[in-house]
Amino acid sequence: MTSVLLAPGTEVGTWRVLEARGQGSYGAVYRVEKAGHPEDGPFALKLALYLNDPRFEREGEVLSRLQHPHVPRLLERGSWEVPGGGAFPFIVMEWVEGVPLYEWAAQYPLTSRQALKLLAQVASALVATHEAEGVHRDVKGDNILVRTRDAHAVLMDFGSAYYRRARVLTHQFPPPGTPQYQSPESQRFQWEQRHQPLARYEAQPSDDLYALGVTAYRWVTGRYPPAALDMKVTEEGFEFFQPPWVPPETLCSVCPELAQIIQRLLSDQPSSRGSTSEVFEALERLAKTAGPRADRPIAPLPAQADAVRTSRPLSSWAEAPWLAMVALVYLVLGAWWMRGGQDFLSARSHGAQRGEQRDAGTVGLGEEVLSGPALMGPNEPGSRGLGLEMPRKPLPGQRRPPCEKPLVEINEGCWGRLGDAVPPCGANAYEWKKGCYLPLVAPRRPSTSDAPQ
Numbered sequence: 001m002t003s004v005l006l007a008p009g010t011e012v013g014t015w016r017v018l019e020a021r022g023q024g025s026y027g028a029v030y031r032v033e034k035a036g037h038p039e040d041g042p043f044a045l046k047l048a049l050y051l052n053d054p055r056f057e058r059e060g061e062v063l064s065r066l067q068h069p070h071v072p073r074l075l076e077r078g079s080w081e082v083p084g085g086g087a088f089p090f091i092v093m094e095w096v097e098g099v100p101l102y103e104w105a106a107q108y109p110l111t112s113r114q115a116l117k118l119l120a121q122v123a124s125a126l127v128a129t130h131e132a133e134g135v136h137r138d139v140k141g142d143n144i145l146v147r148t149r150d151a152h153a154v155l156m157d158f159g160s161a162y163y164r165r166a167r168v169l170t171h172q173f174p175p176p177g178t179p180q181y182q183s184p185e186s187q188r189f190q191w192e193q194r195h196q197p198l199a200r201y202e203a204q205p206s207d208d209l210y211a212l213g214v215t216a217y218r219w220v221t222g223r224y225p226p227a228a229l230d231m232k233v234t235e236e237g238f239e240f241f242q243p244p245w246v247p248p249e250t251l252c253s254v255c256p257e258l259a260q261i262i263q264r265l266l267s268d269q270p271s272s273r274g275s276t277s278e279v280f281e282a283l284e285r286l287a288k289t290a291g292p293r294a295d296r297p298i299a300p301l302p303a304q305a306d307a308v309r310t311s312r313p314l315s316s317w318a319e320a321p322w323l324a325m326v327a328l329v330y331l332v333l334g335a336w337w338m339r340g341g342q343d344f345l346s347a348r349s350h351g352a353q354r355g356e357q358r359d360a361g362t363v364g365l366g367e368e369v370l371s372g373p374a375l376m377g378p379n380e381p382g383s384r385g386l387g388l389e390m391p392r393k394p395l396p397g398q399r400r401p402p403c404e405k406p407l408v409e410i411n412e413g414c415w416g417r418l419g420d421a422v423p424p425c426g427a428n429a430y431e432w433k434k435g436c437y438l439p440l441v442a443p444r445r446p447s448t449s450d451a452p453q
Contacts, residue, residue, distance in 0.1 A: 005020050005023065012080045047088055053088075059091060072156065073093060099145065110219075112258040115216070116286050117283075120284045120287055123279050123280035134158075136155065136208050140215055143155065183210040186203070187229050208276070217262050221252050228268070252298050257286040261279075394413035399414040422434055
């Protein structure tokens with residue numbers, strides 16, 4: 001049984017719904033007031049969509065351990081009983097009126113000093129979270145609100161959070177969070193344990209710090225940093241490597257102090273990022289001591305950015321991000337595709353086609369693949385034949401040869417094998433010569449009549 005969006009006036013315990021403000025995969029958020037005490041102001045009520053959902057117990061437990069100016073204050077956690085038995089868990093928090101970080105940056109001029117101050121506020125929230133034995137696991141711009149009344153940062157949405165000794169809820173890859181914010185150590189674990197369906201990555205505070213670095217990089221440059229790990233083809237097969245670093249100061253006019261701490265947060269080695277307290281103290285100190293350049297508005301440097309992009313030799317998957325994505329899908333994600341991973345890839349391809357400013361939830365896609373091909377998922381045109389035998393002709397919109405490795409040409413179309421998966425391939429892939437395959441979609445050309453963005 002699932003809950004439906006509640007109408008204004010509905011009472012959940014002692015809380016009266018004023019309006020619905022959003023809905024995710026597991027819960028809906030409402031602006032509510034205390035029944036009989038509207039003068040106390042609005043509050044946020046997050047109601048589970050599924051009966052007895054344990055995720056809400058975890059989120060409520062983490063929030064109950066935190067009393068911090070940059071984290072929403074928890075007021076109540078409980079269950080809303082419904083006729084016929086069963087209950088929907090809910091939590092009530094203070095209402096935070098604000099704008100998501102990336103949207104706020106698009107609306108107002110930003111200086112490096114302002115960025116350092118706001119990042120320090122988020123880092124202070126992470127210090128409190130980590131000291132309470134918790135890990136947020138989904139730090140990103142869409143989960144940071146810049147509060148309207150004072151322009152302070154508030155770390156939101158602890159729905160993916162974990163605390164020590166909490167009950168395990170995710171028993172398969174990928175781990176909770178947003179893929180392009182995952183640390184190198186998380187990605188390596190997923191690769192090394194790809195044949196172990198019950199392997200579980202245990203996030204650390206250093207994972208939150210890496211995600212904060214990705215957030216900062218995208219915030220000031222407007223694009224994601226180079227992938228933490230990439231893939232290249234060798235005589236022995238595929239292997240990971242670290243792609244060239246693109247310093248943020250080559251893309252925009254950030255001050256040296258901000259550029260250095262972003263690079264530190266994005267270090268490949270967790271120990272090089274420092275502790276959360278060290279990062280907070282460094283950000284707070286730099287916000288006060290950074291030189292005059294820190295007070296200049298951050299602006300893009302298109303000429304330098306173009307030079308960085310065009311000067312790199314075309315020698316690896318890093319120069320063709322969509323191919324890197326395909327390789328990761330086949331090799332890293334192929335092991336769990338047959339257990340539902342197709343939803344992840346479908347969301348990634350749709351997010352790429354939309355080119356949205358906001359992150360695509362916990363299954364988003366980096367901006368680097370906006371113009372590249374994508375694998376056909378269950379909702380793509382031409383994918384209704386999934387689960388049938390290999391078609392004799394290319395599907396509508398499918399990429400035609402030449403097919404770059406690791407893609408293969410089958411019946412005049414480009415196909416990719418799903419890792420080590422073997423038939424039966426279920427309803428989500430085509431069977432061919434004892435393997436499971438997906439078609440590759442040719443890139444969709446943007447309309448020339450669209451308004452510039």
